[in-house]
Amino acid sequence: MKHVHTIVIGGGPAGLAAAISAHKQGVSVLLIERESKLGGILKQCIHDGFGLDRFKERLTGPEYAKRFIDELDALSIDVLLSTTVLHIAKEKEGYCLDVVNADGVARYSCKSLVLSTGCRERTSRQVFIHGQRPSGVYTAGSAQYFMNILGMLPTRRCVILGSGDIGLIMARRLSLEGAQVLGVYEAKPTPSGLTRNLLQCLEDYNIPLHLSHTVIKVYGDSRLEGVEISKVDENMHPIPGTSFRVDCDALILSVGLIPENELAESLSISLDPKTKGPFVNQYFMTEKEGCFICGNALHVNDLVDHVSYCATKAGAYAAQYENKKHYDQPVQVEGNFGYFIPQRIRYPLGEDPIACYFRVNREMKKAKFSLIVNDQIIYTKVFHHVKPPEMEFLELKQDLFKGAKTISVKMEELL
Structure with missing residues (x-):
């Protein structure tokens, strides 16, 4: 059995960003991809419009993927291509994976796991x-x-x-x-x-x-x-x-697209019926300790730039993971939300801003987002012309959640 600190499953835009981010934290990383080439769906997206947020350029899908593949190669991160994960088992100190490729069956163990398996079409x-x-x-x-x-x-x-x-x-x-x-x-x-x-x-x-x-x-x-x-x-x-x-x-x-979460389900990880991805906390960790998820496997994103941002954070958190004493507080969702991520907040709190992703359940010309802690509104933001097809994003300081016994978010239309 071979051991690495963090294993990333899926070599699309999410997996590439997560693997690079984890490696930069100074841990050993293995990236596993079932196809013969890295890049995921980006390989066939020859239209431009990718990278406007991350690189401030209009790139095609292959060009966007190549930026990450070149960095992955430069960092000499280990990659297994044309490799299928047969089985994942949760162990006391991490995870054990059985994989198969042209060289046969192999077994790997890791302390933390990142699922970046993307999504499939209906x-x-x-x-x-x-x-x-x-x-x-x-x-x-x-x-x-x-x-x-x-x-x-x-x-x-x-x-x-x-x-x-x-x-x-x-x-x-x-x-x-x-x-x-x-x-x-x-x-x-x-x-x-x-x-x-x-x-x-x-x-x-x-x-x-x-x-x-x-x-x-x-x-x-x-x-x-x-x-x-x-x-x-x-x-x-x-x-x-x-x-x-x-x-x-x-x-x-x-x-429509459906997040691919058969591996998550094999670990008995609960899925949010609204996102079709696992419930996560602010560190993109699922209910299974040490198992993180990012990209379209968590929820379907509009832009690949959002996928890379989420995956960069998830990869870093996976590399830094320590199984310390903690507790999670659920986030209650009220009003005109289609869904809201993260669904839980983990305590003790960290320092990084919390990346929040959400969609509304109907079109509204003007709407107000409210964060309510212990029945007190402590943060609001007004959004103009929100609609279900367009995902919204905001960052919240973790200090806002100090001493929370109850947490809820609310989206209401302003007339």
Whole structure:
């Protein structure tokens, strides 16, 4: 058995940042990645717009990833590629991992663990689309892989279901390559993607967006021939008598992302039903001592810059981890929140500002965030024009939580 201080699982943008950050704390680090190359989803994101926060530059996905890969190489951090984690066991002094690759099965132990396993896309079966299983039904990420990695155009005439960011970006990408995007259909009454992508990917290319519509059926046996679309009510249920057929050769799904947390669940770590990621404290540590999580495995982020920021902190905390006497205070959530992270505050408090991430549950032109400790409002901040697709971020001083017997956060609309 080989021992290292910190093991990072997942070599995407979160794992790269976490491994580098942990190494800079002076501990031994091992990064494990199941694919043959580092970078995660960034390898196929050839559009620019990455790195504006972190590097103050407009980078493509591969360029952004390369900045971290080059630093990882310069620091001589150990990496296992094409390696799958078979099993993780919690032990008294840390964790034991069984992994497999072309060299066979190996066992590693570590004091702290960082999960940076990213997320996956929902499929047609997860959104209950009826019909056969013809070729031509792709997730947006799969279509992106065909185009940007394999150099293949998967469609000439397509419909996109869902207005998530990757679907919007693929609408533009397909149009640039000569495919006809007949329309983007969204079941919700409001778009799911960032405003900048709605403008740059749909409006600039005259691609229609149809809200409160969804695909209820696909036609075709061996190859997709068309889809049936229906209007939906306020509960997103199809309205009888409103359906119509659109002939196309591909249906591209951008219907949400799900954090990949099978490894966390194998450790019996509880997941927040709102984020689909584990409950964490301000150090990004899960309920299992010494197990940290970051990036899209914790919650789905809008920007890779936010992923790197969170992962840099998680990696440093994992490297500094000591199993000392402590207790956690839960954070109660009130008002118009979709979710709020962290869900717990650990005592004794530290010195670093607490990174808080949240989404609202509905669009509001003006809203007030309040931190309430021991039934007293001790911090407020006003946000202008908040909406569910756009994650909000703020930092709170740990001193604000001193002597807390109860902690709650509240988001309320200001009229």
